[in-house]
Amino acid sequence: MGKLTLTTFLTLDGVMQAPGGPEEDRSGGFAYGGWLVPFADEGMGEFVTELFGRAEAFLLGRRTYEIFASYWPQHDDPADPVPNKLNRLRKYVASTTLKDPEWGPATVVDGEQLQSEIVRIKDAMDGELQVHGSGQLAQWLLARDLVDELNLLVFPVFLGAGRRLFPTGGLPTAFELTASRTTGSGTAIHTYRPTGRASFGTFAD
Template identity: 85%
Template sequence: MGKLTLTTFVTLDGVMQAPGGPEEDPSGGFDYGGWVAPFADEGMGEFITEVFGRAGAFLLGRKTYEIFAAYWPKHDDPADPVPANLNRLPKYVASTTLDEPAWGPVTVLDGEHLQGEIVRVKDALDGELQVHGSGQLAQWLLARDLVDELNLLVFPVVLGAGRRLFPTGGLPTAYELAGSRTTSAGTAIHTYRPTGRAAFGTVGE
């Protein structure tokens, strides 16, 4: 049985929108796309390579799927786990609007029983069912306790605007730290596993 993992780039103020480039996702008038670029160092690359090396399949939102589909087939390298696995492993896209996906192998999950379909796909894997980016899908999965492991890459920058990973009204959840490292550029990389509902009390009592 596999596990569902979510790998997300966020700023210090929790923004996850358009880390890779100015044109990646300007929705909502977001003008700060590409904020990861100044901090993309060797340590970040090593971690991402490790993550992709554990992939058994990918679960993506429509927008992230289309961004990846426009880039990775043109930058293939069988010796690099990132493009090699993205181009060759099964991809599942959670979407009600994607009609003719061209970048395969791909299956569109658009049924009313999406949660059950995702669990079925995960349970049939030996490796990880990995989610990268896919902001709306990530929030949907977190709200339903479907994420088994969260890789959070926190970059030393504050934007003050943009879509955040953890929105107001999210599900109160406690996590345990499963791993941590810091890159030379100051990016803090944490791996968390959910342990249940958040607990509350008074400090010192």
């Protein structure tokens, strides 16, 4: 059985919106797109290469799928696991409006079928069903305990605005840290595995 892994780039204040470029996502008037770029370094590249090397399929939200589809087919490199895997492996797109995805191989899964389809896909896999970006989808998955492993790349920058991965109202969940490293630019990369509901206590006698 495979596992669903969620990988997200975050600022120190938890913003995940538009890490890769100014025009990536300006929704909500977001003006700080491309905040990740000054911190991209060899250590980050090594982690991403390792991560994509484990991918067997991808689960993406519609917006992330469209962003990837506009870029990766024009930057293909069979020797690089990132474009090689993205351009060739099966992509499942969570959407109620996308009808005819052009960047394949791709399968659209609507909201009503998504949870059962994730279980079916994982049962048929040995590797990772990877989620990258896809903010609304990521929050939906976390709220339903569907994430088996969480990779957080936390960059040393504070924005004060933008869409965050962990909004108010999420499920209180405990995690164990399974791996951690820091890159030369100061990016902290943590891998977590959920262990169940959060527990609470007191230091008082």
